[in-house]
Amino acid sequence: MTDGKEKWVLPDIDATARYVAMANGRFAAAESEGNVHVHDASTSERLWSASAGATCVLAADATTVFVGTADDTIRAVATADGHKVRWTEPLAYAAPVDTTAQAVAAEGHLVVASQDGSVTALRSGTGKEAWHRTGQTSDGRALRPFVDSGIVYLGGASLRACGLVDRAEIWREIGTYGPPVLDGADLLAMTAQDWGTPQPRLMSYDTATGDYDDSWLAVPVGDAAPLAAPVLQGSSLWLAEGGNAKGVTAFDRSTGRAAWTYRPTRGGTWRMTATGNRVFLLNAGDAVAMPVF
Incomplete structure (x- = not known):
């Protein structure tokens, strides 16, 4: 590294x-x-x-x-x-289990999102179904769930918080959202909703109530909501703009304001991960390690 x-x-x-x-x-x-x-x-x-x-x-x-x-x-x-x-x-209703599925294992459950829009929670110890829901996505793409403290957060055809054990709905925001990620007491997710701009925006929501945090600046991030969740490291947050060759932008986590954008020399879809105070980018066969702040 x-x-x-x-x-x-x-x-x-x-x-x-x-x-x-x-x-x-x-x-x-x-x-x-x-x-x-x-x-x-x-x-x-x-x-x-x-x-x-x-x-x-x-x-x-x-x-x-x-x-x-x-x-x-x-x-x-x-x-x-x-x-x-x-x-x-x-999975219930013969939902597909392949490389398009997105899953997370946490707190005694395996939560699987499938490309047919279904989300299934299985008990990790036995494989028996805890609950199942359909219609979470309508575009044929599965989005990774996020689990924390007994709550499952789901992106897709809505941004939804529900109980991990019983799927009881805690709150829901209507719209089209990318996969969510937790940042302290805030839930961050891309949305394609029209908030006065044709561009998608990164939004911050209170995890307890689902209320939009208007003290945190929602930032335009290109012309298409990326399927990958935002990547957090240090005091920075990273997003792929447009999901491909437009670049990767680092934002200040406390304000949502853009700090800089790294633009590639070749086109291609971005893959990102972070550890050890570095953000690692993969694009068109090139691996790049970026500093964080």
Whole structure:
């Protein structure tokens, strides 16, 4: 993370199956034969493997790696106890489980958003359904849920807060939203609503009430709401403008005002992540480490 030089390569890992970060500096990935591998992120050492018939890696928590299979089921693989398959369950109404699905494992539940607009919460220990809802998105794209303190926050055809255990609605904002991310007591999400400008805007909402925080400046960020959630690091917030070649802009988290924009030399879709007081950008095959403030 200091000089950008290549540290290791895992040629057998199927990058299209995705990978997820785990605790203690580990990550889970899959290969084309369907096996799940857990590696040390610093050295790339393979710590354990399990046969799971995996076509994609969805999420992980302290005890389980959750994968999707070719027959649209979710499979839970134990991180201990011989790395056995704990359960295999389909989603309600045969919702697809593939690389388009977005999932989060937290607080004893696995919450999966599918491209058909359905969101399903499964109990992590058994795979049994806790609840299910439909119509969360209408454009055929799944958006990653966000879970915190017993509440699930959902973007899509509305911005919604509901109970993790029973899906009881706490509040809802009508409109079209990107995936939400929590920033303290505030929930941040892109919206394509018309707020006096044709451009999408990044909005801040009170997590308890859903009220828009008008003390926080909503900022225009290009001509299309990005599907990726905002990336937070230090005192800065990062957004891909237009979702592609227009650039990535850093904003002040306390005010929402733009600080600077990094523009690429080549076009392509942005991928962003952050750790260790750095924001890492991937665009058209180029990896860039950015400073934060």
